[in-house]
Amino acid sequence: xxxxxxxxxxxxxxxxxxxxxxxxxxxxxxxxxxxxxxxxxxxxxxxxxxxxxxxxxxxxxxxxxxxxxxxxxxxxxxxxxxxxxxxxxxxxxxxxxxxxxxxxxxxxxxxxxxxxxxxxxxxxxxxxxxxxxxxxxxxxxxxxxxxxxxxxxxxxxxxxxxxxxxxxxxxxxxxxxxxxxxxxxxxxxxxxxxxxxxxxxxxxxxxxxxxxxxxxxxxxxxxxxxxxxxxxxxxxxxxxxxxxxxxxxxxxxxxxxxxxxxxxxxxxxx
Amino acid sequence: xxxxxxxxxxxxxxxxxxxxxxxxxxxxxxxxxxxxxxxxxxxxxxxxxxxxxxxxxxxxxxxxxxxxxxxxxxxxxxxxxxxxxxxxxxxxxxxxxxxxxxxxxxxxxxxxxxxxxxxxxxxxxxxxxxxxxxxxxxxxxxxxxxxxxxxxxxxxxxxxxxxxxxxxxxxxxxxxxxxxxxxxxxxxxxxxxxxxxxxxxxxxxxxxxxxxxxxxxxxxxxxxxxxxxxxxxxxxxxxxxxxxxxxxxxxxxxxxxxxxxxxxxxxxxxxxxxxxxxxxxxxxxxxxxxxxxxxxxxxxxxxxxxxxxxxxxxxxxxxxxxxxxxxxxxxxxxxxxxxxxxxxxxxxxxxxxxx
Amino acid sequence: xxxxxxxxxxxxxxxxxxxxxxxxxxxxxxxxxxxxxxxxxxxxxxxxxxxxxxxxxxxxxxxxxxxxxxxxxxxxxxxxxxxxxxxxxxxxxxxxxxxxxxxxxxxxxxxxxxxxxxxxxxxxxxxxxxxxxxxxxxxxxxxxxxxxxxxxxxxxxxxxxxxxxxxxxxxxxxxxxxxxxxxxxxxxxxxxxxxxxxxxxxxxxxxxxxxxxxxxxxxxxxxxxxxxxxxxxxxxxxxxxxxxxxxxxxxxxxxxxxxxxxxxxxxxxxxxxxxxxxxxxx
Numbered sequence: 086x087x088x089x090x091x092x093x094x095x096x097x098x099x100x101x102x103x104x105x106x107x108x109x110x111x112x113x114x115x116x117x118x119x120x121x122x123x124x125x126x127x128x129x130x131x132x133x134x135x136x137x138x139x140x141x142x143x144x145x146x147x148x149x150x151x152x153x154x155x156x157x158x159x160x161x162x163x164x165x166x167x168x169x170x171x172x173x174x175x176x177x178x179x180x181x182x183x184x185x186x187x188x189x190x191x192x193x194x195x196x197x198x199x200x201x202x203x204x205x206x207x208x209x210x211x212x213x214x215x216x217x218x219x220x221x222x223x224x225x226x227x228x229x230x231x232x233x234x235x236x237x238x239x240x241x242x243x244x245x246x247x248x249x250x251x252x253x254x255x256x257x258x259x260x261x262x263x264x265x266x267x268x269x270x271x272x273x274x275x276x277x278x279x280x281x282x283x284x285x286x287x288x289x290x291x292x293x294x295x296x297x298x299x300x301x302x303x304x305x306x307x308x309x310x311x312x313x314x315x316x317x318x319x320x321x322x323x324x325x326x327x328x329x330x331x332x333x334x335x336x337x338x339x340x341x342x343x344x345x346x347x348x349x350x351x352x353x354x355x
Numbered sequence: 356x357x358x359x360x361x362x363x364x365x366x367x368x369x370x371x372x373x374x375x376x377x378x379x380x381x382x383x384x385x386x387x388x389x390x391x392x393x394x395x396x397x398x399x400x401x402x403x404x405x406x407x408x409x410x411x412x413x414x415x416x417x418x419x420x421x422x423x424x425x426x427x428x429x430x431x432x433x434x435x436x437x438x439x440x441x442x443x444x445x446x447x448x449x450x451x452x453x454x455x456x457x458x459x460x461x462x463x464x465x466x467x468x469x470x471x472x473x474x475x476x477x478x479x480x481x482x483x484x485x486x487x488x489x490x491x492x493x494x495x496x497x498x499x500x501x502x503x504x505x506x507x508x509x510x511x512x513x514x515x516x517x518x519x520x521x522x523x524x525x526x527x528x529x530x531x532x533x534x535x536x537x538x539x540x541x542x543x544x545x546x547x548x549x550x551x552x553x554x555x556x557x558x559x560x561x562x563x564x565x566x567x568x569x570x571x572x573x574x575x576x577x578x579x580x581x582x583x584x585x586x587x588x589x590x591x592x593x594x595x596x597x598x599x600x601x602x603x604x605x606x607x608x609x610x611x612x613x614x615x616x617x618x619x620x621x622x623x624x625x626x627x628x629x630x631x632x633x634x635x636x637x638x639x640x641x642x643x644x645x646x647x648x649x650x651x652x653x654x655x656x657x658x659x660x661x662x663x664x665x666x667x668x669x670x671x672x673x674x675x676x677x678x679x680x681x682x683x684x685x686x687x688x689x690x691x692x693x694x695x696x697x698x699x700x701x702x703x704x705x706x707x708x709x710x
Numbered sequence: 711x712x713x714x715x716x717x718x719x720x721x722x723x724x725x726x727x728x729x730x731x732x733x734x735x736x737x738x739x740x741x742x743x744x745x746x747x748x749x750x751x752x753x754x755x756x757x758x759x760x761x762x763x764x765x766x767x768x769x770x771x772x773x774x775x776x777x778x779x780x781x782x783x784x785x786x787x788x789x790x791x792x793x794x795x796x797x798x799x800x801x802x803x804x805x806x807x808x809x810x811x812x813x814x815x816x817x818x819x820x821x822x823x824x825x826x827x828x829x830x831x832x833x834x835x836x837x838x839x840x841x842x843x844x845x846x847x848x849x850x851x852x853x854x855x856x857x858x859x860x861x862x863x864x865x866x867x868x869x870x871x872x873x874x875x876x877x878x879x880x881x882x883x884x885x886x887x888x889x890x891x892x893x894x895x896x897x898x899x900x901x902x903x904x905x906x907x908x909x910x911x912x913x914x915x916x917x918x919x920x921x922x923x924x925x926x927x928x929x930x931x932x933x934x935x936x937x938x939x940x941x942x943x944x945x946x947x948x949x950x951x952x953x954x955x956x957x958x959x960x961x962x963x964x965x966x967x968x969x970x971x972x973x974x975x976x977x978x979x980x981x982x983x984x985x986x987x988x989x990x991x992x
Contacts, residue, residue, distance in 0.1 A: 136603075160603060163603075171596075171597065173451035173452070174595045176592070176651065181596075185604070187604045187605060188605040394785045395783070395785035395788070396785050396789040397789070416788075419814065423809070423812055423813055424785060424788070424809055493805075547907050548907070549780065549800045552781070553803060556781050563805075563806055565805075566805050566808060675783070680776050680786035681778065681783070682786075
C-alpha cells in the first residue's frame with residue numbers, strides 16, 4: 086500500500102497551482118517531482134506530508150487521507166524533510182539525528198536505535214561531527230544532519246515493521262557539494278529499494294533523473310504529468326515545462342542522457 | 356540523563372552535566388547551611404545542628420526561629436527558585452529563544468493585578484472574610500490573577516494552530532502585559548498611601564511574608580507543575596527543530612503549548628503567592644545551565660531546578676543580611692544580579708552571532 | 711519530638727512556646743506616635759527598639775531601629791527580644807507581624823482614626839498595655855482638653871491646603887479622609903481639596919480652591935528641594951497663598967502622626983491662621 090493521489094488540486098490561497106493530479110506510484114519506488122520555481126512543488130509536498138489537506142481531491146495513504154491520520158501514526162509511516170530546517174539550540178549532531186527515532190520510542194543509546202543512528206550519520210557523511218553542536222556546522226553540513234535525521238526516521242520505520250514508509254524530501258540537495266549530492270541520491274534510491282515510497286523534489290533533473298522510477302513534472306499553466314522518466318525527458322516537453330529554448334532543453338537532456346546512457350554499470354557499481 | 360555525545364569515545368571522566376550537578380549540589384548544601392546559620396537573630400552553628408538533629412539547642416529561641424521563620428523561608432526560596440527556573444526553561448523551549456522567560460505570557464502581570472486588587476479593594480472585602488482566612492487573601496488573588504491571564508491568552512489564541520499559534524501567544528502576552536500594567540497603574544492611583552506601599556513592596560518581591568499556611572498549598576502546586584514540565588523533557592528537545600518538524604515527528608505541539616502555558620501559570624501563580632514578583636531567575640538560570648551542560652532537556656531540567664534553588668536561596672541570604680535591620684526585597688537583589696547578567700548574555704549572543 | 715517542633719514552627723502552640731515571650735519589660739514601639747506616647751507617660755525606659763519613623767523625643771531617636779514601619783522583617787524584630795510590641799495602624803506587612811506573633815510575641819495593634827477621641831483612645835490603650843494606665847489617662851484627658859478648645863468668636867474659617875511632595879515639582883495635596891484633612895479642620899481651617907486621600911494637585915484645582923494659606927509638613931520641605939523652591943512652584947502661582955507667600959511649616963510627626971504632640975501643632979497652626987480668620991471678618 087502506498088500513496089495515491091486522486092484528482093488532487095493544489096492551491097496557494099486563491100490561486101490554483103496544480104489541478105487534476107492523478108498519480109499512484111507503487112510502493113518501493115522513487116518519484117522525482119520536478120518543475121520550475123513557484124510551480125507548487127513545496128505546496129504539493131506539504132500536502133503529501135499531511136500538513137494540510139489538498140485544495141481538492143484526495144491524497145490517500147493506506148487508504149486514508151493523509152492529513153486525517155493521527156499525528157503519532159503519521160510520524161511512524163511518513164518522514165518529511167521540508168526546505169530550510171534549523172535547530173534552535175546547540176544540540177550535538179548525534180542528538181539531532183537521534184530525534185528521528187522519536188516516533189518509535191527506540192533508545193538511541195543501545196540496540197537497533199543506536200545502529201540506525203550511526204548508519205544514518207555515515208550515509209550523510211556527518212559521523213565525524215557527531216559530538217559537535219549542530220549550530221556550529223556550515224549550512225551544507227547542517228542540511229546533511231537533517232537528512233541523516235530523516236533517514237534515521239525511515240530506517241526506524243522499516244525496522245518497526247512498517248513495510249512501505251513514505252520518504253518525502255523537498256530540495257534536499259540544495260547547498261551540498263557534488264560528492265554528497267550524488268551519494269545521497271543513491272541513498273534515497275536505496276531507501277526505495279528497501280521498500281520506502283520516496284518522493285524527492287529537485288531543481289536539478291541531472292541529479293534526480295538517473296534514480297527516478299517515476300517523474301512528476303509540474304509546469305505553470307499546464308496539466309501535471311506523471312509517467313516514467315523516459316516518457317517525459319523529451320526535448321519539447323522539457324522546453325515547454327521549464328520555458329527553455331530548444332537548444333537549452335537539449336543541453337539539459339544531454340546531461341541527463343549522459344547519466345542514463347550508462348545506467349546498469351554506473352548504478353550497479355555502487 | 357547525559358546526551359548521546361557522552362557515549363562517544365574520548366569524553367572526559369565526568370560529563371559536563373554531571374560536573375555541574377555536583378557543583379550545584381555542593382552550592383546548595385552550602386546555601387542551606389548559610390541560610391540557617393545567618394540572620395538578624397544570632398544562632399550558633401551548634402544550635403543549628405542541634406535543631407536539625409532533633410536535640411534541644413542551647414538557646415531555646417533558636418528552635419522557634421529556625422523552624423518557624425528561617426526554615427519555611429528557605430524552603431520557599433528553594434522551591435520558588437527551582438520552579439521559576441523550570442518555567443523559564445519551558446518558555447525558552449517553547450519560543451525557541453534562550454532569552455524567553457515566564458513573564459512573556461502576561462502571567463506575572465496578571466498575578467500583580469490580582470494582588471493589587473486585593474491590596475487596594477480587599478480592605479472592604481476583608482471585613483467579610485473570617486480572620487483565619489485573611490492570610491490567604493493576597494496569595495490567592497495573586498494566584499488567581501496568574502491563572503486568569505493564561506486562560507485569557509490560551510482562549511484568545513485557541514483557534515489557531517502550529518507555529519502561528521505560538522507567535523500569536525507571544526503577541527497576546529504582550530497585550531495582556533500592557534493591559535495589566537495599565538490597570539495596575541489605575542489601582543496605584545486610587546490606592547491610599549499604605550496600600551500603595553504594600554503594593555510596591557509586593558511587586559519588588561520578598562520572601563519575608565512566607566507564612567506556613569500558604570506554604571503548604573503553594574509547595575504542592577509548585578511540585579505538581581514542576582513534575583508536569585519534567586515529563587515533557589523529550590518533547591521540549593524536539594521543539595528545537597521548529598514546530599512543523601516536531602509535528603512531523605509525531606509531537607502534538609498545540610497540546611504541548613497549552614500544557615506548558617498552564618504549567619507556567621501555575622508555577623508563577625504559586626510563586627507570587629509566596630513571594631510577590633521575582634524576575635530574572637527564569638531567564639538567567641536556564642540560559643546559563645544550557646551554555647554549560649548543553650540543551651538536552653533530560654539533563655537541563657533537573658539542573659535548572661537545582662540552579663534556581665541555589666540562586667534564589669543565595670539571593671535571599673543577601674537580601675536578609677546586606678542592609679540590616681532592613682531587608683532588601685529579594686526581587687531587587689535578583690534584578691541587581693540579573694540585569695547585568697542579562698546584558699552580558701545579550702552581548703555574548705550578539706558577538707557570537709544571533710541564531 | 712518532631713510533632714512538637716512542627717507545632718512550634720507553625721505557631722499553633724503559642725501557649726506552649728514561652729521561649730521568646732519575655733516579660734513586658736522589653737517593648738518594641740512601631741509608629742512615631744506610639745514611641746512618643748510611651749515616653750510621654752514615663753514608660754520610655756521600657757522601649758528597646760523602634761521603627762525608623764520614631765525620632766521624637768531624642769531618646770527614642772537613639773534607640774535601635776528595625777526598619778521602615780510598613781516593610782518590616784521578622785528576624786530583626788525578634789533579635790530585639792521583645793516581650794510586647796505596640797503597633798500603630800499601618801505597621802506591617804501583616805504577614806510579618808503574624809510570623810512574629812507565631813513566635814510567641816504579643817502584639818497590641820492600635821486602631822486608626824484622626825479624631826481627637828481616637829488620639830485619646832490610642833494613648834489609653836498604650837498605657838494599659840504597659841501597665842501605666844493612670845499616666846496614660848492623664849495624658850489622654852490633657853490632649854482632649856487642649857484639642858477641644860473652641861475657636862475664638864467670629865472666626866472666619868480660612869481656606870487651606872496641606873501639601874506633600876513626592877519630588878521637586880510633584881506636589882500632592884491632602885484630600886478627604888486623610889490626616890492632613892483632619893489637621894486642617896482641627897486648626898480651624900477649611901480644606902479646599904476635595905479628592906479622596908493624597909492626590910496630585912493640579913494648578914487649576916489650586917486656583918479654583920483659592921487657598922489663603924498652605925500648610926507644609928516639615929519633611930516635605932527637603933523633598934521639594936527647599937522652602938523657596940516649594941513656594942515658587944508654579945502650581946501655587948495663581949492662589950492667594952502663593953501670591954502672598956503664606957506657607958506655614960508644621961512638624962510632620964506632630965501634625966500628621968496624631969500622637970501626643972498634636973495639640974502643640976494645632977495650636978501653632980491656629981496662630982498662623984488667626985490673622986486670616988480675623989481679616990476676613992473685617
